[in-house]
Amino acid sequence: MPLLLNGQDDAALAEAARRWAAGELVALPTETVYGLGARADDDAAVAKIFAAKGRPSDHPLIVHVADASAAATFAAEIPPAAHKLMAAFWPGPLTVIVPRRLGVGTAAAGGQDTIGLRCPAHPVAHALLQRAAQAGVMGIAAPSANRFGRISPTRAAHVVEEFADLSDAALAVVDGGACDVGIESSIVDCSGLSQGGRAVLLRPGVLTREAIEAVIGPLGERGGHSPRASGTLEAHYAPRAKLRLMPTEALRSALAVLGPELTNAQRTGNTLAVYSRSSLSALWPEGVRHGPIAHRAMPSQPRLAAHELFAALRELDATGVPLIWVETPPDTPEWEGVRDRLQRAAAAG
Secondary structure (H helix, E strand, O other): OOEEEEOOOHHHHHHHHHHHHOOOEEEEOOOOOOEEEEEOOOHHHHHHHHHHHOOOOOOOOEEEOOOHHHHOOOEOOOOHHHHHHHHHHOOOOEEEEEEEOOOOOOOOOOOOOEEEEEOOOOHHHHHHHHHHHHOOOOOEEOOEOOOOOEOOOOOHHHHHHHOOOOOOOOEEEEEOOOOOOOOOOEEEEOOOOOHHHOOEEEEOOOOOHHHHHHHHOOOOOOOOOOOOOOOOOOOOOEOOOEEEEEOHHHHHHHHHHHHHHHHHOOOOOOOEEEEEOOOHHHHOOOOOOOOOEEEEEOOOOHHHHHHHHHHHHHHHHOOOOOEEEEEOOOOOHHHHHHHHHHHHHHHOO
């Protein structure tokens, strides 16, 4: 079982930094999700991340740094667009992809000539990264602390559950409480390799496209030369249950078909989970009794929905249902990050 460390305990922070310096794994809280971290300048340490997650080694990781000056350890240059974004949104839920310094962070970058950098805003993460820098570790490679392709963790308990088979010597988990944001950072490619040379939004988050464009101007379109980026596979963030994403009317129609079957079947336990902004009574066919369905209400505010998304999917998945039906979020810019995660989770089925 992984070692659980209290993020408010100074001795625990020192132990985490010591482990990182020694090339070991330590999971850390950020404002987005918990990350599975190892020193980014040590390819052997980074290999432990790929092995623990079951993640392909050519799928790049994000390197977390204490501040903009630490980014120079890994960046061959910081293009103007990246400079502007870092000044506007660091520390915070933004990753910038920039040209990588030769010979540094090769494994973390998945072998690419670019590297993703982020300065997290979580106070425990910030304290940990400062401690690591004092120990000579200038950056921590940290993808989400879960098995590859599965639901990202937003609490320390999620990480312990995911890696329960690892010993306390193999993994320490720093508990910093529940993550405030709840979905991964927005990723902007500033390397200049994308079509037209403009910065490109590779992964949306709670930091919207409009907010990014307000700082650096219009974003370009992703092209064939765009670098690979963390969390951008078509299928990702998936529960064990098959997740289906449906517009409101399609969800209502599906329940109308399934409702009588669920009601008439003499089953014990839930056979379906529904995660929706609409109430179950508004979706359920009139005159049909509620069947054995696990329901959770999705918040109507996009930031609140992002905050609880992964925890809600984990909760519904834990009921053991084979199916999770999710009402499609609105097609508006502020919902883009939540829609992206749900679409990728649905693609995994």
